[in-house]
Structures are given as structure tokens and as C-alpha cells.
């Protein structure tokens with residue numbers, strides 16, 4: 160009965176809503192945003208504002224309109240156009256954000272009290288997020304008088320689909336905000352597992368339990384020690400201030416002259432340091448330092464006294480980068496916190512040979528005392544070869560604990576008074592979404608490629624993560640037009656790969672990991688993601704996209720899209736169900752490929768390579784043809800991968816002279832190795848090795864075999880010459896292989912492996928030979944056995960390939976061990992060679 164009643168009421172409410180729709184914005188002052196989750200918002204304004212290269216979008220959005228809450232503005236001189244407007248809340252209100260991806264987020268709130276009718280200086284308020292007080296009893300006067308940065312910055316883990324920031328004015332006052340930033344941070348910027356400093360010193364370092372991710376961090380200080388203010392988009396929009404006003408003994412320290420060179424960031428995922436990657440801190444922070452003033456007689460140490468909250472846990476992060484010592488182990492520094500010896504700051508680790516200048520950092524949780532200052536000192540160790548101590552950067556973040564005193568917000572059941580608007584609000588949102596959906600359907604029907612950005616909740620998005628993919632890549636496996644509009648929002652890729660979760664990794668290479676992902680349109684893709692820190696190759700990355708997007712062929716793996724957002728370099732390829740050709744040759748758990756299958760695969764790959772050489776514009780040399788770069792789709796159709804990372808040949812077909820030989824052992828053309836001249840025939844040689852591999856199903860380099868058998872190319876030719884090729888054919892196909900087909904095939908192999916490139920066939924000719932071998936196998940055509948190929952052949956003198964012992968002389972050589980357990984690593988997408996050699 161009661162339930163029926165409730166239903167009727169709901170029904171009635173819905174009806175009312177339809178009529179109220181046009182006025183809805185007047186009714187729900189605090190419904191908040193519901194925009195995609197990369198948010199930069201210019202509060203209190205309808206217009207976008209660009210600061211640096213970041214667009215802070217205005218609130219001109221029907222869903223987000225805060226009609227009952229005022230805005231104020233003053234066009235006069237303020238430090239940033241963001242600070243010309245503010246939204247003012249006279250009662251409890253919130254901004255609400257939709258969150259697609261679990262992870263660590265940065266929340267930045269801007270409070271600048273410009274002169275206006277409301278007198279923003281008199282604002283007093285709290286701010287909370289679920290479970291935590293971010294700001295308590297905010298008093299704008301304090302910040303303005305101290306000339307402090309009008310920004311509050313927080314780090315927190317968000318794992319709920321919506322996230323609310325709640326403004327709570329103190330009695331008879333109000334709250335305001337000029338701008339809000341909320342974005343997902345790169346992985347591992349902050350480690351969950353941090354050492355806990357206690358006064359028993361070094362031995363007292365234990366893990367801080369239960370870890371930082373269960374807390375919120377608030378930035379208190381971020382110092383570029385020995386340098387100037389550092390800002391800018393390359394550094395997650397963080398601001399680093401000079402440290403000069405924080406010395407306890409200023410005469411003991413002096414600025415080290417700045418370093419102009421390149422900082423050698425760590426490339427890798429391991430978050431626990433000590434080596435810094437490019438997100439840890441920008442180069443400009445590591446390029447300056449404070450060091451001991453050797454002309455000061457008392458200079459035993461440098462001590463900073465850093466203002467902190469009383470008796471509170473803080474995260475202290477110290478950044479070091481020794482850019483003047485000749486060796487990494489020359490400067491030994493001792494670190495003290497509150498005059499207590501903590502540890503030697505010495506990252507010498509024979510296991511990790513690092514190039515200098517390698518930046519590194521240490522994190523500690525330190526409980527502050529009741530002085531209001533945290534004392535941090537560095538002093539040279541008496542045993543050091545260079546008696547110096549230095550520091551490049553310092554960060555202090557207050558650790559905010561979960562608090563049970565944070566009251567639930569409006570929409571919680573115990574807040575009867577406020578319940579109705581929220582219920583109405585939710586219904587309204589759903590209603591509008593349905594309307595929107597219907598309208599969108601209609602639009603899609605009429606104009607399939609139009610971006611449906613009309614949806615109010617998408618209008619203010621910094622980057623619309625929901626609408627983008629439907630534009631270009633929704634046609635499933637039929638690939639969309641490839642063009643430079645293939646940019647995919649980072650968040651879509653994070654979603655697709657479960658935020659680059661380790662379980663999604665299908666390959667690993669020098670460039671980074673390859674993840675399997677499913678885009679929102681259901682398409683399965685391979686996502687190759689550059690490591691943070693390997694990011695010097697942005698122009699090359701762009702070149703790759705330009706080249707890749709021009710190439711399309713049935714037997715070449717296609718580029719689906721790319722992402723260069725947020726300092727990322729990501730390429731997205733079509734996913735190849737059956738993995739690499741090598742897997743199918745070497746993995747005993749997979750069904751054996753028949754000889755006919757193998758020929759078809761070789762033909763597919765050859766036609767892909769032929770297209771690279773002769774198709775599109777001017778010819779492209781693959782440079783890394785091998786069985787792990789030949790992928791198979793669900794129907795065992797072969798596609799060549801990693802081709803876009805090869806060389807584009809000049810139009811006049813002059814050979815290339817490269818300074819660095821690139822390739823993979825076992826497949827590498829000896830002529831190219833010797834002359835460093837790269838031609839299409841180098842690909843032909845490598846492909847010849849692949850053909851042998853297909854025939855014999857063994858590793859191209861197998862050090863466990865007798866010397867003359869280690870290298871498959873050498874061994875294969877040797878056997879061929881002795882008429883023993885039959886003996887090394889993969890036993891699983893021995894019985895099915897037609898002798899004439901084998902003869903034709905081995906003849907092709909032999910031609911491809913000629914020492915002199917000009918004696919090798921073109922891909923075109925090779926393709927024809929393989930087709931012929933397939934025809935024979937199919938029995939469609941009988942080979943004229945009077946042409947006895949094997950008898951008439953010259954024995955090629957195969958040059959010895961560089962043996963493993965000469966490895967060290969070969970700069971930057973890509974070595975692939977052929978270790979079965981590395982197969983995934985070796986897979987198609989593994990080596991995105993965006994490196995300085997290119």
C-alpha cells in the first residue's frame with residue numbers, strides 16, 4: 160500500500176518535472192557538475208579562460224548552472240584571468256564530478272579575494288570531500304595578508320563513480336571559489352609505501368601504515384632549492400618556489416651554479432624510488448641546488464626550518480641530483496631530521512648503473528613537533544671523496560587523516576529537509592540523459608560523424624572522453640579512415656586498459672609496455688604506451704603517427720589512434736587475436752601450423768613488406784623483420800607490425816647510411832651490418848631467415864647447440880648445400896610437405912640469404928616464388944621437375960654474422976634473446992623505437 164503510494168508520488172513528481180524542466184536551473188542550486196573527469200573549471204563565469212595552454216571552461220552549462228548561488232567578478236588587475244570571477248555559496252553546496260577511472264587524483268582549489276560587493280575577504284568556510292576535511296575555517300584574510308599562493312592543492316585516491324567537493328559556509332558567512340582543477344595523476348607519482356621517521360633515527364625507519372592511499376595529502380611547501388620559481392605545463396601545473404627564506408643558517412649555504420644539460424630521468428614503472436622519473440619533478444628543479452658554503456668557517460651543515468602544522472604527520476620528499484661529481488658514489492651526504500641522524504644519502508648501487516646526472520628522491524613521513532617548524536639538515540660525510548652536501552628540491556605535504564566528524568551531505572537520508580530537491584534532481588538528470596540520448600540517436604542517424612558535444616554535461620569538459628571515440632573508430636573491425644584526427648583521449652585509454660593495469664600487459668619493450676584494451680565501442684586494441692621518462696622523442700612520435708596513418712594494407716597492422724595528452728606517448732593498434740608467428744612456431748601448447756598455413760602466412764607477410772617497399776610514397780624499409788613482428792589474426796591472416804617505426808626511404812632509392820645499426824640478432828643482414836647501408840634487400844635477408852624459421856620451427860639463435868648450428872641462417876644454408884635440408888624440417892610437417900614445394904621454398908630461402916644484396920630477389924619476386932610453392936602444395940599445378948633447382952644452384956658463401964662476443968662493440972644494438980619466456984616481450988608491439996638514433 161505504502162509502496163503503491165510512493166510510486167504514485169514518484170509518478171507525479173516526474174510529471175511535474177516535465178513542466179519544470181525549463182526552470183530547473185533555478186531549483187537546484189547545488190546539483191553540481193557531471194562532466195567527464197578531467198576538470199579545469201573557471202568558476203563563476205560562463206566563458207572559458209586559457210592560462211598557459213590549459214583551458215579552464217566556464218560554467219555555461221544548463222545542468223551546472225548555480226542559479227541560487229551568486230557569482231561575482233571584477234575585471235580589474237588580478238594575477239590571473241581566472242581570478243576575475245568567483246562562485247559564492249551562502250549555504251552548503253557542492254560540485255560533483257563523474258569519475259571514470261580509479262586512481263590518485265590531484266585537486267586544486269583557487270581562492271583569490273578580489274575586491275567586490277560581497278567582500279570576499281570576509282568569507283569563512285570549511286571544505287570537505289567524503290570522509291575528509293580539506294579546509295577548516297578558511298579565512299581569506301590570512302592568506303591575503305601573508306601574500307600566499309591563493310591555491311590549495313590535495314592528492315587523494317578516488318574510487319567512487321562520483322566525487323563531491325562540498326563547500327560549507329560557517330554561520331552567517333559564505334564560501335567562494337575561483338577555479339577548480341581535478342585530474343588523474345600519472346601512476347606512481349606518490350607511493351603508498353613510505354618510510355616512517357621516528358626519533359630513533361635510521362634504524363627507526365619503518366613503513367607508514369596503512370599507507371598513504373588511505374589518506375589525503377595537502378601540499379604545504381614545494382621548493383626549488385637553490386633556484387627560481389618553476390611553473391609550467393610540463394610539471395602537472397605544480398609550482399616550485401625558491402627556498403631562500405627557510406634557512407636556519409643561511410651563511411652555510413650557497414647556490415650551486417645551475418646545470419644546463421639534460422637530466423637523465425629513470426625510465427620505468429617502479430614507484431618506490433629512489434630514482435626519479437620525469438613526473439617526479441621537472442628538470443629545472445634538478446638543475447639547481449644549494450651546497451655547503453666552503454668559505455664559511457662554521458659550515459658543518461645546511462639546515463632548513465620549514466613551517467608546518469603542529470604535531471601532525473607530514474610527508475617529506477627530498478630531491479637530489481648530483482650534476483657535478485664525476486661519479487655517482489663520490490658525494491656522501493648525511494641526512495638529519497630534527498637533528499636526528501636518519502641515513503646516508505647515497506644512491507650508489509652497483510646493480511643499477513645509472514648515468515649521471517641521475518635525479519633521485521627520498522620520502523619520509525615525519526611527525527612534526529610543537530615548534531611549528533620541521534628541521535631538515537644535510538652534512539657531508541667525513542669519508543666522502545668530495546666533502547660536499549647538497550639538496551635540489553623539497554616538498555612537504557600535510558597528511559590529512561580520515562575524520563568521522565565530516566557530516567554527510569544533503570542527499571544522505573538523515574537530512575530530511577534537503578531530500579526533495581535531490582530526489583528531484585536525480586530524476587531530472589536521468590530524464591535529461593534520456594532526452595539527450597534520444598536526441599543523440601536522432602543526430603547520429605542524420606549525421607553519423609557529428610560530434611555530439613551538445614550534451615550539456617559534455618560541454619564544459621576539458622577533453623570530452625565520452626564522445627570522442629564514437630567519431631572515428633566505432634565501425635568495429637572495419638577500420639575507420641586513418642587520419643590525424645585519430646587522437647584518443649587519455650582517459651579513454653585508461654578506461655580501456657583498467658588504468659594500465661599490470662594484468663593487461665601483453666608485451667614489454669624498451670619503449671614501454673603494451674596493454675590489451677577494450678575501447679568503449681567494444682573494439683579490442685593493443686595499446687603501446689611510452690614509459691614516463693623516455694619522453695625525449697616527441698617529434699619522432701609525431702612523425703610516426705604521420706607515417707603510420709598513411710599506411711594501410713591488409714597485411715600490415717593498422718594504427719587505430721594515438722594519444723599525446725598529459726605528456727603521454729601512446730599508440731593504439733588493432734589487436735591481433737592469435738599473437739605472433741613465433742609463438743605458433745615455438746610454443747608447444749599451441750596447435751602446430753600446417754605447411755599450407757605456413758606458406759599462406761609467409762605470403763601475407765611478404766605482400767605486406769612488398770607494399771611497404773613499393774607502395775605509398777617512396778618506400779619504407781622495415782628494418783626489423785622477424786617472426787615476432789609478424790602477427791596473426793583470428794583467421795591466421797598474417798600482418799606485419801612495427802613498420803611505422805622503420806625508415807622511410809628516399810624517393811631516389813639511394814641507400815641509407817645509418818650511423819647506428821639496428822635490428823635483431825639472427826635476422827640482421829650481414830651486408831647492412833658491414834656497410835651500414837640500409838636497403839630494402841636488408842628486409843629481404845631478414846625475411847629469408849623468417850622463412851627458414853617457418854620451415855624448421857627452431858630459434859634463429861640457439862646458443863645451446865653445437866657451434867655450426869647456433870645461427871639458423873648459417874646452419875640452414877649449410878644443410879641446403881649438403882642436400883640435408885630435409886633433415887632439419889620441423890618434424891610436425893615433414894609428412895605433409897610436398898617435395899617440390901619444399902624445393903621451391905628452399906630455393907627462395909637461399910636466394911634471400913645471398914651475401915650480396917643485389918643478388919637477393921625483390922619482395923615482389925619472392926612473393927611470386929612463395930605463391931608458386933603454395934600452388935604446388937595445393938596440387939593445383941605440377942612443377943616441371945625437369946627444372947631441378949637444387950642441382951643448379953651455386954653455393955652462396957654465407958658471411959659469418961657478428962657473434963655474440965662482439966656484442967659490446969655494437970652500439971645500441973637491440974638484442975633479442977629468443978628466450979621463450981620473453982616471447983610476450985618480444986611481441987609485435989614491444990619495441991617502439993623512439994630513440995635518439997632516429
Ligand SMILES: *[C@@H]1O[C@H](CO)[C@@H](O)[C@H](O)[C@H]1NC(C)=O
Nearest residue numbers: 232233234235236274275276
Ligand atoms: C574592482 O577592484 C578595484 C580595485 O581592485 C576597485 O577599486 C573596484 O571598486 C572594484 N570593482 C567592483 C565592481 O567591486
Ligand SMILES: *[C@@H]1O[C@H](CO)[C@@H](O)[C@H](O)[C@H]1NC(C)=O
Nearest residue numbers: 295296297298299300301302
Ligand atoms: C587566521 O588569522 C586569525 C587571526 O589573525 C587566526 O585566529 C586564525 O587562526 C588564522 N587562521 C588560519 C587558518 O591561519
Ligand SMILES: *[C@@H]1O[C@H](CO)[C@@H](O)[C@H](O)[C@H]1NC(C)=O
Nearest residue numbers: 259260261262317318319657
Ligand atoms: C574502483 O574501486 C572500487 C572500490 O575499491 C571498486 O569497487 C571498483 O570496482 C573499482 N573500479 C574499477 C574500474 O577498477
Ligand SMILES: *[C@@H]1O[C@H](CO)[C@@H](O)[C@H](O)[C@H]1NC(C)=O
Nearest residue numbers: 284285295296327328329330
Ligand atoms: C567547520 O569545521 C569546524 C572544525 O572542524 C567545525 O567545528 C565546524 O562545525 C565546521 N562547520 C561547518 C559548517 O561545517
Ligand SMILES: *[C@@H]1O[C@H](CO)[C@@H](O)[C@H](O)[C@H]1NC(C)=O
Nearest residue numbers: 351352353354365366367431
Ligand atoms: C615498503 O618499503 C620498504 C622499504 O622502503 C620495504 O622494506 C617493504 O618491504 C615495503 N613494504 C611493502 C608492503 O611493499
Ligand SMILES: *[C@@H]1O[C@H](CO)[C@@H](O)[C@H](O)[C@H]1NC(C)=O
Nearest residue numbers: 409410412413452454455456
Ligand atoms: C659564505 O660564507 C662567507 C663567510 O662566512 C660569507 O661571507 C658569505 O656571504 C657566504 N656566502 C653566502 C652565499 O652566504
Ligand SMILES: *[C@@H]1O[C@H](CO)[C@@H](O)[C@H](O)[C@H]1NC(C)=O
Nearest residue numbers: 408457459460495498536538
Ligand atoms: C648543524 O650545525 C649547527 C651549527 O652551525 C649545529 O648547532 C647543529 O647541531 C648541526 N646540526 C646537525 C644535524 O649536525
Ligand SMILES: *[C@@H]1O[C@H](CO)[C@@H](O)[C@H](O)[C@H]1NC(C)=O
Nearest residue numbers: 207214216217618619620621
Ligand atoms: C570552452 O571549452 C570547451 C572545451 O574545450 C569547448 O568545448 C567550448 O566550445 C568552449 N566554449 C567557448 C565559448 O569557447
Ligand SMILES: *[C@@H]1O[C@H](CO)[C@@H](O)[C@H](O)[C@H]1NC(C)=O
Nearest residue numbers: 862976977978979980981982
Ligand atoms: C629465460 O627466462 C627465464 C625466466 O624469466 C630466466 O630464468 C632465464 O634466465 C632466461 N634465460 C635467458 C638466457 O635469458
